[in-house]
Amino acid sequence: MHTYATPYNIVRNLQPELPTYCFRPERVTAAARWFVEKFPAQSFYAVKVNPALHVLDALWEAGIRSFDAASEKEVQLIRGRFPDARIAFLHPVKPRHAIERAYFNYGVRIYVTDSVAELNKILEATNFAQDLTILVRIAVSNEGSALPLSGKFGASTAEAAEILRLARRHADEVGVSFHVGSQAMKPSAWAQAMADASRVIIEAGVTVDIVDVGGGFPAIYADKTPPEMDDYVAMVMRSFENMFVLENAELWCEPGRALVAESESLLVRVDLAKGREIYVNDGSYGALYDAVHEGWKFPMRAISGDGRKLGRMVEYTVYGPTCDSADMLPGKVWLPAGLTEGDYVEIGNIGAYGRSMSTQFNGFGESEVAEVQDSPWPSLYVSAVGAEVISIGSMATN
The missing domain is CATH 2.40.37.10 (Lyase, Ornithine Decarboxylase; Chain A, domain 1)
Known part of the structure; x- marks a missing residue:
């Protein structure tokens, strides 16, 4: 390049x-380091957002070590590029053969489900493995997001509680997950979603090892300037402290847009x-x-x-x-x-x-x-971004 x-x-x-x-690699570096250093959660980069190798390499170089894969091809891509990466197969509906190959060929141990049928498929495809991590995706409000994602996936409170109880019998670790929608402009969306998740956990009556607050963290566009990223972290951390989870429960997130x-x-x-x-x-x-x-x-x-x-x-x-x-x-x-x-x-x-x-x-x-090497566009992570967004005619070169 x-x-x-x-x-x-x-x-x-x-x-x-x-x-x-x-490509502006310093922008990837700034965003990735912000998530690594300022957000006390394990960040799983959503590969679907931008799977270009130069982008993935820049994320890895900046400290991102975990990846959210939505397909077997994405699992193959990440395992081939980064043999030591932690991969989570986080599409709620996965072909049985893809689950089997992800587990036995690529070492994937983390899976998501929003139905009993999908949970059974995961268990059967992995021969009821004893080292699985199962996340149960619950349905939450997508109010305030530019692109709602609640219409297709997510279990209701009663359904999620049943799935959690079943998963707890078989999986090494279990957790809850949700997605507040893409380009979520209100940090309060996470507070409501995490309160809903806590109610599911109480309803299920089981211990939970992981809370995955999903994606939805925003970026700046010409007509969309979100709040400061610190506001999102503060809201998530306050809400996490109030959840009905184990004291040593892990906090995960799935940033995509916000990183790249x-x-x-x-x-x-x-x-x-x-x-x-x-x-x-x-x-x-x-x-x-x-x-x-x-x-x-x-x-x-x-x-x-x-x-x-x-x-x-x-x-x-x-x-x-x-x-x-x-x-x-x-x-x-x-x-x-x-x-x-x-x-x-x-x-x-x-x-x-x-x-x-x-x-x-x-x-x-x-x-x-x-x-x-220029920086004309607004940034959530880089202060004092250089040029104004205007038309360019004749310019001096460097």
Whole structure:
């Protein structure tokens, strides 16, 4: 991977034909070290959020040693890359053969369930192993999250209590888990969820070794600035102290977006300009899935392809590259006037889910990656971030 001072240098030197991820490893380092040093919980990175090897390596280098896998492929990826990693298979529904291979071939001992049927499947696929850790996922409110995740998974209080009692008979360790929803903007969401989890434990009448507070920890976007991360930790720790658990119970979490959203931006090329309409080489079937389908607002800046000074900000309609007329950003996007073929737009803080949601529809989906050293986008972990998010015309190079 080549390193450049800024994305402007990439444009000047390469004029890239493919969408190019601009990787900022120091952002991964800052986020990972924050979780390792300031959050007294075992952090399991959610691999699905960004499985790029350079991102995984940066997390490992910064101290992340545990990983949340949602599929057998993710289990294989992490075990092959980091033989000593701790892996938890945390998809609530897993194929029987995947559980068997995860246990016997890849040494995975941690599994989640939200039903008796799935628990029985885990027990049978592992030949009723004596060294299992079973987490029971309970349903909790997703109020205050940008993307609720409560519709598909999570056991009710009565169901979860029954699963806990059954798991306690067979597993070496048992715990409770939940997910407050993606991009949770209210720390109080964890207080309510942990109170609900405590009631489940009391209802079950069993000892619990682990409380997994899941993911949902937020990132900064153009229209979403969450509270300070310290507020989330304080709320979780206060709530943990009030839970009905063993004094030596472990606290776990599953950060994904919060660890890697700031790690990458995406440099896209303007392939056609028709007045206030521009067509770029990535879109709703690529890394901009969340921007189109979930309406997320990412910070953006424009870079002229020929070094000219760009004009005042105006509203554009932005289309992606496919033949599908729905491949367009919702609403209008503010960018400099006069954009034309060969100019570029950088879309910031797209390190979470951008890469992993990209498809090959219409033969698109290929991309490149380069490391950059600038810090134009807001950060939850780095104070005094440098540049303002504006359009870039002619700039001095370093």
